[in-house]
Each structure stands twice: as C-alpha cells, then as structure tokens.
Amino acid sequence: MNALARRRYSKSAPVLLVLILLAALTAIGFVANGSPADAATATADDVAEGQKLFAANCASCHGLDAQGTDGVAPSLIGVGAAAVDFQVGTGRMPMQxxxxxxxxxxxxxxxEQISQLAAYVASLGEGPAIPTAExxxxxxxxxxxxxxxxxxxCAMCHGSIGGGGAxxxxxxxxxxxxxxxxxxxxxxxxxxxxxxxxxxANITPENKRNIIAYLDFQQQGSPGGLKLGSIGPVAEGFWGWLVALGLIIAxxxxxxARAS
Structure with a gap:
C-alpha cells in the first residue's frame, strides 16, 4: 500500500499546485480590475486615434512614449483609462x-476623443478602468x-457635505x-x-457608490427649509434658539420701557 502511494506521489505536485493557485489569483485580479485596453470596450482603431491625439496634444510634456519627463510631467504607464477620463474630462488636462x-x-x-485618449493610455499598462453606469x-x-x-x-478636506475647502x-x-x-x-x-x-481595499465599489448617493442627495435641496450648511438639526436648532431668545429679550x- 505504501509503495503504491509513493508511486502516485510526485515531488513536483506542490510546485504545480502553487503555480495553479497563483495563476487563478492573477486571473481573478485581472478580471476584477479590467484589462489594460478595457477603456469602454476600446477597439484597435480607438487606440490608434488616441495615439495620434496623444502625440499632438500630450507628448510635449509626457513624452512620445508616455513615460513622462523629469520635473515636467509624470509617466502615464499603468495609470489606466480612469485617470485619463478624469483629468481630460474635467478639463484639467491639457494643463493651461x-x-x-x-x-x-x-x-x-x-x-469620443476623450474615450480614444483613455483607450490609448490604457493600452500601455494595466490600471483602473472607467466605471460603468451601474x-x-x-x-x-x-x-x-x-x-x-x-x-x-473625505470631510476633512471637502467639508462635511462636499462643499470644498482650503x-x-x-x-x-x-x-x-x-x-x-x-x-x-x-x-x-x-x-x-x-x-x-x-x-x-480602502473603500469597496459598493461604498464608493454609497458616497455618490450621499453627494447626490446634497444637490436635492434641504427637506427642512434653510440648509444652514447642511450639518443637521444642530445649526437649525441653534438659530432657532438665538432668534427666540432675541425676541424674548427685545x-x-x-x-x-413702556412701563416706565
């Protein structure tokens, strides 16, 4: 029985199991993060057009190969489509x-051009993809x-309701x-x-969407009258007491004065 077990056992089996496990983890991570060319299901034509746009508008700072220029602009290898869509879509890039x-x-x-630029940069290295509508x-x-x-x-920088801050x-x-x-x-x-x-790992996709729901709620107006900074009933109660006490004193x- 022991001889049969020894014949079935292979010294390479643990190595093969580790390699299979690593391959499975890599595949899971690749699917979860999106492939490098996953900029809104980009085509080869999108990547080619994006490369032309990049060469004409971005290469002077980031370099023709997008590897960056010391002291001028960072490398874009591996930043992903999401970074391009944010920076170019908000007008921050090209920098004025x-x-x-x-x-x-x-x-x-x-x-369309932003999508093409994102597709080209995404093709250079794996990075965060543009989020879906869902x-x-x-x-x-x-x-x-x-x-x-x-x-x-977020509130320590953007304020408790996303109003921004210095x-x-x-x-x-x-x-x-x-x-x-x-x-x-x-x-x-x-x-x-x-x-x-x-x-x-810091904030899950579900909780990122919850944050968006909270910020979206801030744009719908105050259900209780004046917003007063939208920090809740404390501010409204304070002003209520202040006005009431002022009226009592007055x-x-x-x-x-009338009695005298």
Missing part, C-alpha cells in the same frame, strides 16, 4: 498654466451609509456638487493631485 494646483476648466476634447448610479446606493464613509474619509500651499479641495458621478468615482480610484487613492426691553 502651472501653479500650486491644476485648475478645472472646460474640456478641450469631446467625449457602478455610479446613486439610485442603487445608500446615502446614509455614504454619509458615514464620506465624513470619515488646503496648504495654495491648494484646495474642490466643491463636489457640480462634479459628475463618474468623475467622483474615478477621483477615488486614481487620487488626483493632493487626494489619496481609495482603492477597493420684548422684555420694550415692555420695561
């Missing part, structure tokens, strides 16, 4: 002028959960009320400028 922070402006390219749909998120996550991870050295966290849901999700994925990266003074 140097400064502490790249300013948002009207996009220079239309949606991933950024606020109707599928939970605004209450999103509020907790946003105030834990940072150091002339930088600032922008107002998020006019930012598209897709760009909000992409910003969490790629961490533009001073913003940290919130990958799926009436007391008036009555006293």
């Amino acid at each position: 002028a140097s400064g502490p922070q790249v300013q948002e402006k009207k996009p220079q390219f239309d949606a 991933m950024v749909d606020p109707a599928l998120g939970d605004a209450a959960v999103g509020m907790e996550i946003f105030r834990t991870n 940072l150091t050295q002339g930088k600032f966290a922008p107002n998020l009320w006019s930012t598209s849901n897709t760009h909000i999700y992409e910003a969490m994925l790629v961490g533009p400028q001073s913003m940290p990266v919130f990958n799926d 009436s007391t003074i008036y009555v006293g």
Whole structure:
C-alpha cells in the first residue's frame, strides 16, 4: 500500500499546485480590475486615434512614449483609462498654466476623443478602468451609509457635505456638487493631485457608490427649509434658539420701557 502511494506521489505536485493557485489569483485580479485596453470596450482603431491625439496634444510634456519627463510631467504607464477620463474630462488636462494646483476648466476634447485618449493610455499598462453606469448610479446606493464613509474619509478636506475647502500651499479641495458621478468615482480610484487613492481595499465599489448617493442627495435641496450648511438639526436648532431668545429679550426691553 505504501509503495503504491509513493508511486502516485510526485515531488513536483506542490510546485504545480502553487503555480495553479497563483495563476487563478492573477486571473481573478485581472478580471476584477479590467484589462489594460478595457477603456469602454476600446477597439484597435480607438487606440490608434488616441495615439495620434496623444502625440499632438500630450507628448510635449509626457513624452512620445508616455513615460513622462523629469520635473515636467509624470509617466502615464499603468495609470489606466480612469485617470485619463478624469483629468481630460474635467478639463484639467491639457494643463493651461502651472501653479500650486491644476485648475478645472472646460474640456478641450469631446467625449469620443476623450474615450480614444483613455483607450490609448490604457493600452500601455494595466490600471483602473472607467466605471460603468451601474457602478455610479446613486439610485442603487445608500446615502446614509455614504454619509458615514464620506465624513470619515473625505470631510476633512471637502467639508462635511462636499462643499470644498482650503488646503496648504495654495491648494484646495474642490466643491463636489457640480462634479459628475463618474468623475467622483474615478477621483477615488486614481487620487488626483493632493487626494489619496481609495482603492477597493480602502473603500469597496459598493461604498464608493454609497458616497455618490450621499453627494447626490446634497444637490436635492434641504427637506427642512434653510440648509444652514447642511450639518443637521444642530445649526437649525441653534438659530432657532438665538432668534427666540432675541425676541424674548427685545420684548422684555420694550415692555420695561413702556412701563416706565
């Protein structure tokens, strides 16, 4: 019996099992993150057109091979389609002028050209893909959960309701009320400028959508009258007491003046 077991056992079996396990994990990660050329199911023509646009508009700073230029612009190898869609889609790139922070402006390219640029950069190396419509749909998120996550991870820069705030050295966290849901999700994925990266291990895709639901709720107006910073009943109660006490004091003074 032992002789039969020894004949069946192979010394290479553990190595093969480890290799199979590593291949399976790699495949799972590849599917989860999207392939390098997964910029909205890009075609070879999209990549080719994107390369032309890149050479004409981006290569002067990022280099013809997109490997960056020291002291001028970073490498784009591996940044993914999401980074391009955010930076170009918000008009931050191509950059208009140097400064502490790249300013948002009207996009220079239309949606098709942005998609082509994203496809080309995505083809250079694996990186975050552009989120799908379902991933950024606020109707599928939970605004209450999103509020907790946003105030834990984002409010210290963007404010408790996404209204923006000042940072150091002339930088600032922008107002998020006019930012598209897709760009909000992409910003969490790629961490533009001073913003940290919130990958799926930090904030899950579901909770990213919950944050978007919370920010979307802020644009719907206050259900309780004046927003007063939208920080909840504390502000409204404070002003209520302030106005009420003011009226009481004013009436007391008036009555006293009349009596004398």
